[in-house]
Amino acid sequence: MADKNVISLDKIKVACHDCSLAELCLPMGLRPEDVDRLDAIVKRNRPLQRGDNLFRAGETFRNLYVVKTGAVKTFTQSNDGDEQVVGFHLPGEVLGLDAIQDGSHGCSARALETTAICELPFERLEDLSSSIPSLQHQMFRLLSKEISQEAEMMALLGRSTAEERVASFLISLSERFKRRGFSATDFFLSMSRQEIGSYLGLALETVSRLFTRFQDEKILKVERKHVQILDRARLQAMVTHHHNCEPSQARPTT
C-alpha cells in the first residue's frame, strides 16, 4: 500500500537473516534503518529438538519468540499431571505475549519437532519501540491480534460440535500454512491426536474418528500425520454455518 518508507518482505528477510521477524516489521512499514536496529537485538539460538522446552510456566518473562521453522505448542499443566494445550505456533508466529502482564509465563512452550527460534529481548524491544513509533504500534497490533484469535477460539470452544472444531482447526492450519508460503491443501501435522484433542477440548479418539469420517466422506485424505484437504468448501461450510458477525449488522445506533 504505502510504498515510500515501506521495505519489501524480501529485504526484511535478508535484513533479519531470513528470520520471520518479517511478521513484526512488514505490516507497519518500518524504515530500513529501524529494521537494522531491530535486527541488532535479535538473538538466534541453536535449533530446539522435539520435546525441548522453550520456556516453562512460572519462569520469568524476558523474551518474545518468533518461530522460524518447525512448530511449537504452548500448554499448561494441571496439578494432577495432565497437560492442556493452549496453542500451536507455526513459522512466522510469535510466542510469549501472554506473559507481559505479570512478568512470568503462564504456560510452557515445547518444540513439536526440530524448531528454529528467534529470541527478542523484551526490554530492548520496549526501549526501541519508544523511539520507533511504528514499532510500538506494531506491538499493539500483535497483542490485539492475539486477543482476536483467542476470542475466536473461545467462540469455537464455547459453542461448537466436535465436527466444527476439527473442521475449524484444519481450516485455520491451512490458512496459516498458506500465509507462509506452504501448501494450503497438503501438509503435515507435527502434533499428535492427543495434542489436537487437548487443544480443541475433545478426546483423542474423537479427533481420530472425525479424521477417518472426513476421509470416508472424501473431504480429507489422511495418512497418519500427513493430511490433504480434498474438499475445502465442505470443511469451510461446517465452520461458516455458525459465528459470522460481519455481514449481519447495519449502521450504528448509539
Add this chain to the structure above:
Amino acid sequence: MADKNVISLDKIKVACHDCSLAELCLPMGLRPEDVDRLDAIVKRNRPLQRGDNLFRAGETFRNLYVVKTGAVKTFTQSNDGDEQVVGFHLPGEVLGLDAIQDGSHGCSARALETTAICELPFERLEDLSSSIPSLQHQMFRLLSKEISQEAEMMALLGRSTAEERVASFLISLSERFKRRGFSATDFFLSMSRQEIGSYLGLALETVSRLFTRFQDEKILKVERKHVQILDRARLQAMVTHHHNCEPSQARPTT
C-alpha cells in the same frame, strides 16, 4: 511498592473525576502531571440504559472504554441471528482492546443495566503513550492481561464440566466485585441465565439447574438475580481441582 513517583488510588480517583481510569494509571506509577494529561483526553458521556449499544461489531475502532458503574456484555452475532456472549465487563474494567488489530470491532458491546462509561480516544492515547513511557508499558500490561484472561477462559471452556464452569464463573465474579470494593459474597447478576449460558458454552437450563443444585447443597443462596456465596471453599474446590500450573514445575531445563 516504589513510592516516589507513584500517586495513590484516591488521588487518581479525584484526578479522574472518580472514573475508574485508576485501573489504567495506578499499577504503573504515573506522575501526577501525566495523570492530568491523561485525564484531559477522557470523555465522559451520559449513562447508557439497559439494552443500549456501546459499539457494534464492524464499527470503526476509535476508543477504549472503561466501565465506571453498571455492567456491559460483549457478544458476537452469528448469521442465523443468535448471539454468543464473549465477555462481561464490570466497573473498572476496560473494553475495546480486541479491535486494535484491524481497526474495527470484532464484537458488539451492550449495557446490561444503567451504565456509566469513560471513553478514551485511542489515537490520543497512543500519542500520549509515546511521550509517557510508563503509560505505554501500562497499555502493554492491559493487553497482556486480556490475553491471560482469555487463555484462562479457553482452558475452562476446553476442558471443564458444567459444574466447574459455573463455579468458576461465580468465583471470577466474586473476585472482580471484591477488587472494586463490592461484597465478594453477596451480589446481583445483571445478566440473564441465557447470557451466562452463552458465555460459558452451556444451555440456559443447565445454568439454572446448577444454581438450584448449589442452593440445595448450601453452597449458594440464589434468589433470581441475587446471589450469596455461602461456602466459597466448596466452590473454589470445584475449580482448583483442575488447571493449576504454578506449583507443579521445578527449575528450567532449557
Add this chain to the structure above:
DNA sequence: GAAGTTTTTTGACCTCGATCAAGAACCTCG
C-alpha cells in the same frame, strides 16, 4: 390487579462425545 410478556425453573427424553478396552500400525534401538 388482570392480561400479556419475559425469565426462570423443573421434568422427560435422547444425542453426542467421553471413557474403557482391544487391536493395529508404526517407531526405535538393541
Add this chain to the structure above:
DNA sequence: CGAGGTTCTTGATCGAGGTCAAAAAACTTC
C-alpha cells in the same frame, strides 16, 4: 529382525448435558 513402546484406529458402553415442553414466577402495562 524382533521386542517393547508409542500412537492411532475402531468398537461398545454410558452419562453429562442439550433439547423440547410446560409450568411457575416475576416484570410490564393498561
